Amino acid sequence: MALVLTWHYIKARPTRTDDTHETSNKEANTEELGSLIDLLTCSRSPWKYEGSWSDQVAALREHCVRKSECLSDDFVYTFLTSIRVVGQRVSLIDEGLLHFSKLEQLVLSVNCISDIPLKHIPLTLQVLELYANEICSLRGVREHHLPCLQHLGLGRNPLGSTEDLQYISSSFWPQLVSLDLSWCGFERLGAMLEAVSTLPCLRTLVLEGNPLVLSPGYPGLMIDRLPRLLYLDGTRVGPQDRHRFKGLATLKDLVLDEAVVNVSFGVIRGVPQPPVPQSSASADFPLVSYNYLVTYQFLTDQRQGSILAQLDLKDQETANSSQGEEVHQGVDITQAAVSADALLMSGTRDESKDSLPVMKYSSIVHSWAEAMDLKHSDTHRIRDLSTLKNFLLQGLWLSVEEEKVTSWPASSSETPGAKSATDKKGSAKEDKKKKKKKESLLELVQEPPVYQSLGSTHLDLRNLVLGQDSVHLLCDLGVLEATCQTQQQQEQGKKGKEEKRKEEKKVKQGDAKGKGKAHKDGDAEPPADDRTPTPVQPLTVEISLVLEKWQSTAQATSTTHGAQHYTTHHSA
Known part of the structure; x- marks a missing residue:
């Protein structure tokens, strides 16, 4: 609609007239000036107007009450x-x-x-x-x-x-x-x-x-x-x-016209302890090891040389299957770039209405510990600032993954499938070789790693657009079911050991001092069920995102020289 001012709000003077008939006596049909002024400000007045289309509304209406003869279009045009x-x-x-x-x-x-x-x-x-x-x-x-x-x-x-x-x-x-x-x-x-x-x-x-x-x-x-x-x-x-x-x-x-975002990860806590890996000197195969890492989705940058390192086998299979291509382990940098382009069009890209060209990046892997300090950082250089702004407003997805690696002896004919009768029987020469290698380390061949997500969360990064230079978060991914089961098993194991010790203690005390005293000492022990349960620790990850900003002219000079050296070195 057009900007048209209706004079309903301006010309509505609070007057009171007789509803039955008109009279020529103006004093009988008009309220006194004081009453009209009160009607302009009274909260229960039928003419009270709460609009705020102009700061001069109150002054204009009061002026119309005091000097009604001055009310005209020209007056209003010049008054406002x-x-x-x-x-x-x-x-x-x-x-x-x-x-x-x-x-x-x-x-x-x-x-x-x-x-x-x-x-x-x-x-x-x-x-x-x-x-x-x-x-x-x-x-x-x-x-x-x-x-x-x-x-x-x-x-x-x-x-x-x-x-x-x-x-x-x-x-x-x-x-x-x-x-x-x-x-x-x-x-x-x-x-x-x-x-x-x-x-x-x-x-x-x-x-x-x-x-x-x-x-x-x-x-x-x-x-x-x-x-x-x-x-x-x-x-x-x-x-x-x-x-x-x-x-x-x-x-x-x-x-x-280039933004630099540094992403770094700190300590991971709350990951349940995996099964104890077997020794490489054992005759039972396969050997299984577990490692842990953090993956996150971020915009693609200009680091073509690092794309190969970021693409795991699972992502390559997904990308190439969507394009109808075969997967080759010995790809070069050019093939990795093609895989990256295919990855953007495959399932790893956000297929929402406002999808952005994001790619999956990962931190270094770390063996299990109660507190795993990754000490990993990565730098992303983004030239499309509008896309980066939209990405930061949408936020970042982060997940903790478990890497399972299965290994087999290189000299053995054992495979992950069922063994044939010939493989079980073996030959005399192979038996001699196995005996010679018992005291030495075996040369193992690893299968492609298998990844399992333990938990994921969404990070709010709007503060980087609102003016902040950094965001430091402790991401809570919740309590894992495996953690609860492990803790219950540990508590049950402790409870069983304590009960076993009590029984042995009762037997010894019964043999030495009689059953009565043993029974008395047994009653003095607190019941196992009264123990305070150990609090379950959730899965947490420390993450920091720092948007590079020059804090001084000297820093801008050193940073610019460093960026030029980086560009020249990688171009060569």
Whole structure:
């Protein structure tokens, strides 16, 4: 609907008339001035209006009561300097708004406006708030300007193109002091710097929620490039900030449109103890060993050389089966990249409506312990900042997996299947060889590892988009059923041992001092059922995600040189 002001709220003067007939005596049909003023403020008044479409509503209605003869359209047009219409599905700003010749503040947030026709807005306007609308382009500001505008709020709109930044300049907003572009789609930090640096009066800037805030150069470049800026994303810019980032905007060859996210894992607790592995010197095969690792889904990055290490056999089989290809263990880096592309299109990719190109990554494996400190970290370099923003808003999936590896002797003809009669019988030569190798280590051949997920959880990473540089979490994956069973077996084993000791003690005491004293000592023992059960420990994982941000000009210089060396080395 268009922005049309109905005078129902303005012209509704609280008067009281006779319902039976009209009379020429005005004093008999009109309330006294004091009563009318009371009706404007009384909570039980039938004319009480709680609307907030303008801060001047109360003053306008009181003026209409005191000087009703002055009430007219022209008076209202010149009286109002502030209009606020929020959440009313306004879709068009029509030319009727030009009647408000002294309008200074216009708030039309949370509506359906798709264009900014400045030709329909009075030139006296100082505050224009269009937060959370459907504005996808700023082309409407090309032909007309608002020379007096001091605040422009365009947050939560589908803006973000390079063309939009052409209209953020002093030629369109010469007096702009405050600019809100939060939660839009701007991802080019360098282009944004060039645009806002042309605003001579800018003192407050809000860019949070844009993909460009994930760049390592944000907010340092903004602080150094805008010397008159006082507030950035609601935070005061102090002298210490300017000292830390002094000269940062003058550095060349800075990598701005690339985010660096470091993912690291700490201690895993709550994993039940696996079966004790057999000794390699034993004659019983196969040998089974258990290890544990953490897997997580993250966006694909430019580290093509590490794709082969990240793809396990299970993922390769899934990817190649979906593409109708055969799996070869001896793949090179090029084949691994092809498998990675197939993996993105297979079941490992999130097939939801807003699916993102994620891949499964894993930490190093660790043998079982009550507290397994992985001490593993990985670095992800993402150039598509918009995709990274969406990924962080959706969150990260993490799981703890058990790796089961089965091994067989290399010199033996034993296989995981059933043994034939010839294999059971063997030959004399093979028996001699087995005897010689009893005292030495056997050369084993390992089967492909089998993975089993022990538990998974979802991590909320929205704080990295809201301005935080790091997220440190202790993920609780719940209590495993195997842990409860193991603890019950241990408690039952302890209980059985204690009962056995008591019985032996009773027998010894009965032989030495008689059954009566043994019975007495036995009664003095506390019952086994009164023991306090050991609390069950849940499966927990320590994880940290750090978004790389330059904290000073010196750090940016060293980081840039390191990145250039890394790129040159791997390109060679």
